[in-house]
Amino acid sequence: MPSFTVAVPNLQSIGPIVEIRIAVPQAVEAILVSSGQPVPSPVPMAAMIDTGASGTVIQAGVAARLGLHPVGVVAINTPSSTGVLCPQYAVRLIFPNNVVGEAVIIEAPLAGQHIQGLVGRDVLSQAVLVYIGYTNQFTVSF
């Protein structure tokens, strides 16, 4: 079972943060390769495993860096807003240990945060999340 384990200095204060990379989906990579265009390098980011997020989020602007266009629109609710429309993108998520999956995520501003992404329950719906607070580590298995 593909999995990765992350250890952080203080899991309680920092949270379950993992270094991931966002890449174009296979379908777009095939289009780019077949037309002789370069495939953008994956964009690295710090992302938090967030069981309070129903979907996965990437920082605004990342999709443009990858040359991606939206494939959908979805409304979201946050503690301070309701019904905010956000664009959706098909992307490839690359976790540590080269654990790779494709997902449809939203793009939204994460201004002022120490993270550039949230890994939400859409991804976790395919995973086992083991959070070991007293050893400051967590594991995600797919």
Added chain:
Amino acid sequence: MCLARAGVAYDEGPTGRDRTVVETLTNELQTFESRRDELLGTSLGKWVLIRDEELVGAFESQADAIKIGYQRFGNVPFLVKQVVPVEVPQDYVSNHLGI
């Protein structure tokens, strides 16, 4: 609707005007809304693929619709949306999002 609050700029290039990313799918969303009642009768629960005013079809999964979208149109904006009577917003309980 809070289009402006989504606030993600979309650069069409030197000849285009800046729009929010969501606004790039305005035509597709209007097409979806105009055919929603019909789709509820014929394609409930399925995922429809729309490009401009063209309804390409209804598919069993979101992934299938996106795959066909890329195959048919390439790497351009298109809309894949599930046909449901009431859309439930995604929910974010923490304050990580700046909206």
